[in-house]
Amino acid sequence: MNRSSTRRGLLAGIGATALAGLAGCTGATPFVGKRIEENRTIAIEDATALSVDARVGDLIVRGEEREDVAVEMLKQSSSVGGDLSKLDLAVDRAGDRLSLATRYTGDSSLLGGTPTMDLTIRVPRSFRVASLSASVGDVTVEDVTGDLSVDSSVGDTTIRNVDGAVSARTSTGDVAIEGASAVGDVRADVGDLDLAVAAIDGATTFETSTGDIEVALAPALDAELVAEASVGDVTVEGLTLNNSTRTDSAASGTLGDGGPTLRVETSTGDISLTAR
Numbered sequence: 001m002n003r004s005s006t007r008r009g010l011l012a013g014i015g016a017t018a019l020a021g022l023a024g025c026t027g028a029t030p031f032v033g034k035r036i037e038e039n040r041t042i043a044i045e046d047a048t049a050l051s052v053d054a055r056v057g058d059l060i061v062r063g064e065e066r067e068d069v070a071v072e073m074l075k076q077s078s079s080v081g082g083d084l085s086k087l088d089l090a091v092d093r094a095g096d097r098l099s100l101a102t103r104y105t106g107d108s109s110l111l112g113g114t115p116t117m118d119l120t121i122r123v124p125r126s127f128r129v130a131s132l133s134a135s136v137g138d139v140t141v142e143d144v145t146g147d148l149s150v151d152s153s154v155g156d157t158t159i160r161n162v163d164g165a166v167s168a169r170t171s172t173g174d175v176a177i178e179g180a181s182a183v184g185d186v187r188a189d190v191g192d193l194d195l196a197v198a199a200i201d202g203a204t205t206f207e208t209s210t211g212d213i214e215v216a217l218a219p220a221l222d223a224e225l226v227a228e229a230s231v232g233d234v235t236v237e238g239l240t241l242n243n244s245t246r247t248d249s250a251a252s253g254t255l256g257d258g259g260p261t262l263r264v265e266t267s268t269g270d271i272s273l274t275a276r
Contacts (some may be wrong), residue, residue, distance in 0.1 A: 033078035042069040047098035057116040060258040063125035063143040070122040077115035087115045114136045165201040196276055205263045212269040216276040222256035227264040227271050238275035
């Protein structure tokens with residue numbers, strides 16, 4: 001629909017402009033700056049969980065058959081004034097947590113900008129990925145162990161195949177979740193939500209201020225459903241909703257045997273609820 005297409009174009013423009021501005025470039029000029037690729041291997045030792053703070057740049061975390069943590073770093077600055085030597089990955093160990101964080105200790109100027117660091121992190125499938133955060137950049141997570149929380153400011157979040165519960169929060173960007181054992185709260189200020197839900201993690205809210213919400217629910221899910229769109233339509237297809245109340249912009253009722261409340265809300269956008 002036209003409203004969704006226009007909004008997706010706006011989201012893409014906001015994300016691209018923010019990332020380009022922080023890197024000191026615009027789409028009107030070719031890449032003439034600096035680029036460095038680095039690889040690191042980090043021993044897990046006594047850690048049982050991973051946290052990552054990616055700041056500026058894309059973040060990819062994948063589980064695979066291995067015994068350590070492998071990190072691929074792509075540092076970039078489209079300005080010759082950007083100092084990539086001041087951009088590094090900090091490694092910290094506290095208790096059972098292994099924490100990785102990008103750190104830039106150089107000066108940020110209008111001409112130099114802030115360099116970016118894209119991270120691809122490969123972890124053992126059984127190593128818990130606890131929390132991921134990114135200020136500007138897309139976040140992709142797949143084939144890992146949770147429980148997992150993702151916090152992003154500007155960028156899309158994609159989560160696939162997590163053995164555990166998943167929750168996500170973004171200011172500007174779409175959120176897609178598929179293959180998680182359970183889904184907790186998912187919120188976006190501006191962005192679409194596309195969620196496949198096998199189970200919920202207690203009382204749960206899927207919410208966006210401006211964006212469409214598509215939720216595919218497992219037929220065996222037990223919950224009290226409340227779905228509301230302030231400006232938009234709510235549709236329910238393929239789900240048995242007992243004791244239901246429905247209007248064009250709202251639906252409520254009992255899924256299965258009932259249970260914790262599942263709220264699905266958008267201020268401006270459509271809500272589609274289907275059987276998974």
